[in-house]
Amino acid sequence: MKHLLTLLLTLVVISSSAQNSKDKVQIRKIFDEALERGDSYEMLRYLTKNIGGRLSGSPQAAAAVEWSRQQMMTYGFDTVYLQPVMVPHWVRGKKEIGRIVNSKKLGAVNVNVVALGNSVGSGPAGVLGNIIEVQDFQELAKLGKAKIQGKIIFFNRPMDPKLMDTFAAYSGASNQRGSGPSEAAKYGAIGVVVRSLSSFTDDVPHTGGTRYGLNIPKIPAVAISTEGADLLSSLLKDDADLRFYFETHCEMLPDVLSYNVVGEIKGSEFPDEIIAVGGHLDSWDLSEGAHDDGAGCVQSIEVLRIMKAMDYQPKRTIRAVMFMNEENGLMGGRKYAELAVENNENHIAAMESDRGGFLPVGFGISGTTTQQDKLLSWKPLFEPYNIYQFKRGGGGADISPLRTQDVPTIGYLPDSQRYFKYHHTGIDNFEVVNQRELELGAAAMASVIYLIDQYGL
Amino acid sequence: MKHLLTLLLTLVVISSSAQNSKDKVQIRKIFDEALERGDSYEMLRYLTKNIGGRLSGSPQAAAAVEWSRQQMMTYGFDTVYLQPVMVPHWVRGKKEIGRIVNSKKLGAVNVNVVALGNSVGSGPAGVLGNIIEVQDFQELAKLGKAKIQGKIIFFNRPMDPKLMDTFAAYSGASNQRGSGPSEAAKYGAIGVVVRSLSSFTDDVPHTGGTRYGLNIPKIPAVAISTEGADLLSSLLKDDADLRFYFETHCEMLPDVLSYNVVGEIKGSEFPDEIIAVGGHLDSWDLSEGAHDDGAGCVQSIEVLRIMKAMDYQPKRTIRAVMFMNEENGLMGGRKYAELAVENNENHIAAMESDRGGFLPVGFGISGTTTQQDKLLSWKPLFEPYNIYQFKRGGGGADISPLRTQDVPTIGYLPDSQRYFKYHHTGIDNFEVVNQRELELGAAAMASVIYLIDQYGL
Numbered sequence: 020m021k022h023l024l025t026l027l028l029t030l031v032v033i034s035s036s037a038q039n040s041k042d043k044v045q046i047r048k049i050f051d052e053a054l055e056r057g058d059s060y061e062m063l064r065y066l067t068k069n070i071g072g073r074l075s076g077s078p079q080a081a082a083a084v085e086w087s088r089q090q091m092m093t094y095g096f097d098t099v100y101l102q103p104v105m106v107p108h109w110v111r112g113k114k115e116i117g118r119i120v121n122s123k124k125l126g127a128v129n130v131n132v133v134a135l136g137n138s139v140g141s142g143p144a145g146v147l148g149n150i151i152e153v154q155d156f157q158e159l160a161k162l163g164k165a166k167i168q169g170k171i172i173f174f175n176r177p178m179d180p181k182l183m184d185t186f187a188a189y190s191g192a193s194n195q196r197g198s199g200p201s202e203a204a205k206y207g208a209i210g211v212v213v214r215s216l217s218s219f220t221d222d223v224p225h226t227g228g229t230r231y232g233l234n235i236p237k238i239p240a241v242a243i244s245t246e247g248a249d250l251l252s253s254l255l256k257d258d259a260d261l262r263f264y265f266e267t268h269c270e271m272l273p274d275v276l277s278y279n280v281v282g283e284i285k286g287s288e289f290p291d292e293i294i295a296v297g298g299h300l301d302s303w304d305l306s307e308g309a310h311d312d313g314a315g316c317v318q319s320i321e322v323l324r325i326m327k328a329m330d331y332q333p334k335r336t337i338r339a340v341m342f343m344n345e346e347n348g349l350m351g352g353r354k355y356a357e358l359a360v361e362n363n364e365n366h367i368a369a370m371e372s373d374r375g376g377f378l379p380v381g382f383g384i385s386g387t388t389t390q391q392d393k394l395l396s397w398k399p400l401f402e403p404y405n406i407y408q409f410k411r412g413g414g415g416a417d418i419s420p421l422r423t424q425d426v427p428t429i430g431y432l433p434d435s436q437r438y439f440k441y442h443h444t445g446i447d448n449f450e451v452v453n454q455r456e457l458e459l460g461a462a463a464m465a466s467v468i469y470l471i472d473q474y475g476l
Numbered sequence: 477m478k479h480l481l482t483l484l485l486t487l488v489v490i491s492s493s494a495q496n497s498k499d500k501v502q503i504r505k506i507f508d509e510a511l512e513r514g515d516s517y518e519m520l521r522y523l524t525k526n527i528g529g530r531l532s533g534s535p536q537a538a539a540a541v542e543w544s545r546q547q548m549m550t551y552g553f554d555t556v557y558l559q560p561v562m563v564p565h566w567v568r569g570k571k572e573i574g575r576i577v578n579s580k581k582l583g584a585v586n587v588n589v590v591a592l593g594n595s596v597g598s599g600p601a602g603v604l605g606n607i608i609e610v611q612d613f614q615e616l617a618k619l620g621k622a623k624i625q626g627k628i629i630f631f632n633r634p635m636d637p638k639l640m641d642t643f644a645a646y647s648g649a650s651n652q653r654g655s656g657p658s659e660a661a662k663y664g665a666i667g668v669v670v671r672s673l674s675s676f677t678d679d680v681p682h683t684g685g686t687r688y689g690l691n692i693p694k695i696p697a698v699a700i701s702t703e704g705a706d707l708l709s710s711l712l713k714d715d716a717d718l719r720f721y722f723e724t725h726c727e728m729l730p731d732v733l734s735y736n737v738v739g740e741i742k743g744s745e746f747p748d749e750i751i752a753v754g755g756h757l758d759s760w761d762l763s764e765g766a767h768d769d770g771a772g773c774v775q776s777i778e779v780l781r782i783m784k785a786m787d788y789q790p791k792r793t794i795r796a797v798m799f800m801n802e803e804n805g806l807m808g809g810r811k812y813a814e815l816a817v818e819n820n821e822n823h824i825a826a827m828e829s830d831r832g833g834f835l836p837v838g839f840g841i842s843g844t845t846t847q848q849d850k851l852l853s854w855k856p857l858f859e860p861y862n863i864y865q866f867k868r869g870g871g872g873a874d875i876s877p878l879r880t881q882d883v884p885t886i887g888y889l890p891d892s893q894r895y896f897k898y899h900h901t902g903i904d905n906f907e908v909v910n911q912r913e914l915e916l917g918a919a920a921m922a923s924v925i926y927l928i929d930q931y932g933l
Contacts, residue, residue: 183860185912
């Protein structure tokens, strides 16, 4: 009996170390393919340079749908198809104007502003009024209707530079943009100016979606660059009577038919077990949407391309999903989850890349403890690639609706230090994505997808 | 006895965990200071934008000496002084010309080239000849004098994209630039074209120093962009008779008096024990020398500034050293080590930052196993800052001469993926340095220096 146990144990150790060494070899092959013959960077070049910014409902968004469909067909994936989905169609219109009108020190000064996504426009009449700086909604409540009525509210709480995870800093400041306009409107404000959600002090304003509450007047809202916000704040200290003017020409048009784009390689052993990996195809209109989220889209297609290039036949079905409308509605992500239920699909995992094409540092997973433990157990396989952060908790906006079906969701984690320089700005262009970082990210993602395909979660 | 031992052990555990928690707090303070009130980025702005490229012997190098002296005085370091050192004075002269002369396919084509540092110029007559592509010196030897005499040699071995450590890929290709011209001249070559040492395919040529061997004819040499190299190589495949023309106007002038700049905070308990931290003040002339090595210089000054800002009084003497002439002579590094002997100085450690202002990932140390173990034992203190790589082996060019005095040398390690896009090019400018990455690097360096100050090595 004892001998038998020893034998069994030896066999288990041998087989697990053989398995481990097979995985090491496969992962090395994946990285080699991505770094030597990778296609993610050239895909990104096309999507950003030849198509450009692609807000939901825009002609560019339609072009991106058709491009990604053709691209996946060209690579010879087994199936490529569209999932129709109605999406909001917000347009920015003519360039915004922002102006400090009556500074004692400087006179009238133009400042860089952009309309918040989904916001109503001021029209050519603009919004003109006294402006009050606040840090948060508590301060707003303290001021109350008497002091706010007829004024413009200036939300100026910065992202905390001390936090290593800049997404945590973003979360700590983003309610100003998401709910600020409606919160201020409750007290009779006529407009809102929000400090850009940026980790840096510069003159580049950051747009992003706002959500109007039900039965609250919809007031126009802009983001001001961090430099502009600092200037405005310092002038307000000397001059409480300061007035601000802004003009936006944005409007919400009727919903438009658009699509998620799905490409898949059928599994040989368990074709009904689906592993999805995706990014969102739509982007804001101000730039080419390179990091947000062109990178995630091309990396997801690249995961499948790498498998084909390596002649790797997955056991399970691997699916690349280009989600539509993450930025101002999440209609694509919702539709995808809806269809998964409708079609009785069995997703064993979903991964999203939506934190930019930066250096890969790890993965975060939401799921059962067993599922999390499994992902975390693969960490040693990634240390040769300087990937050390395997965390409990994670996912992505587009795959979050799948959590209600208990699908484990995995967020790909690139380093976060540079992201909030480019996020939702006019400078998130192809040139600020580094080829090796993008490729390493695709390789890291493909390696985790490979392991899930081999061993499940 | 047993009780006494238990008591002692408890005390040791308590004191070491108290020490550990004190260090955690100090390191958090260091990072907060760097991220909230850091000055490294503004220092770098001045050095790059107001002074610019600063090759040894240039007026800009002199300006950089005076700027860093004044900057350290302004911060109130205890002593700031210059170490005179004679340095080579190489000048590039008029812009280089590179041309494929007689391509059957394309006719004459201009390509982007830059003269190698320290190389002799062709003068207005230029170098014109048939061109032979080789991958390495073995191939050169095989061809021999008969085939090489009177021709131009084209070294075209790329950096290996599969290596995670791009410095290893650099080492694997850099002898073409460092020794290629003299190796080719041994066989009668009249000129050398080297593939740029880059991790990327683009049209940006990379300069860098070459070293002529003794008693070997000095022939002109240029680096060609990687795109240019690929073009040249593909045309050569169809047309072995291809001729190439290049023109360089560089020359070596007589040596010039320059300086290392040293600033220090005197230690309160062990003033004779010196901890040096530095970068090199000189840069190539093609750009502003932002990553190479403006970043390392301002980070080193920032280490001392942070200590003063925190009211931290070091036990040992902490020294920021701006080395002169790393790029084309290492005269500053040599002089510094020489003076350390002459002045009977006791360096307990030296650290260098010369791999760019990118995301901090770790440190490497050359020294005794005990010294290495000590540095490696501090790793857990850095994990909250996503710094995981503590390695045996490391240092920097400028501090390497101190190794003969058995000084342990530490290389600060930022992530290496983007470095060889900018290294020695015309695009290594302020704009490609990210503020948070630069600041995090300074904080990581200051934290290690703090620990060495507290506990020695």
